[in-house]
Amino acid sequence: MMRFVVLSVLIVGAFGANLKNYPKLRLDGKIVGGYEVNVEEAPYQASLQTDYSSCGASIISENFALTAAHCTDDAIADMFTLRVGSSYHAKGGKVVNVKRIVQHPQWNPQTIDYDFALLELAETLTFSEACQPVDLPEQDQDVEDGALLLVSGWGNTQNAEESREKLRAALVPKTNDEVCSEAYGGNGMITPRMICAGYEEGGKDACQGDSGGPLVENGTLVGVVSWGEGCAEKGYPGVYSRVASVRDWLHKEANL
Secondary structure, eight states: OEEEOOOOOOOOSOOGGGGTTSOOOOTTOOTTTOEEOOGGGSTTEEEEEOSSOEEEEEEOSSSEEEEOHHHHTTOOGGGOEEEESOSBSSSSSEEEEEEEEEEOTTOBTTTTBTOOEEEEESSOOOOBTTBOOOBOOOTTOOOOTTOEEEEEESOOOSOTTSOSSBOEEEEEEBOOHHHHHHHTTSSSOSOTTEEEEOOTTOOOOOOTTOTTOEEEETTEEEEEEEEEETTTOTTOOEEEEEGGGGHHHHHHHHOO
């Protein structure tokens, strides 16, 4: 079953020096559930909420956050709040209202292409160790195949023994674009606005509840949790919206 993903993941294995730029993650964790982390290890992580649903989001400046367009489709800004600076999606930190939603003008809900939405906040954020903006890539900046990417959120863990109340994180390798395209049928479903990450054997992935959340390489936001086939399914990497493909749009709309 196709799903919009909404995250929770963690790596199993050792990657030596490649891990030094990421939060300390226990290397015997399993996925989909991942491993609990404190928000100070991913201070750009935010929880986007309405009365009936939630998504992830990334703080990109003191006045803006970035999420997935499918999280805000057919909705108005007054419906949403953003919780920042907390390891928990339902308590702590600070809750701010969303002033304005700017969906990418080429967002296509049928193809899930250009799955981006900017959130202008109703008040300016005060930064701290638990609340910080993530760096943005340059326009069309590449991510090397196999690079370890950090994904985080409060999504479905698919394990009753693993709570989704506290933030979880995982490292997943960037998948070759052609390999990802072939995995999804090679019929154009994977567009240049998408980036894929995950293990061929599955077991580590984002899942329901993480949509709109961050995929980060060494402190730079390279992806937005978007969609995929099931959660952590063998042969189906997670699909994320490629932030570098819309860097110019972010500059235009948010002066970033």
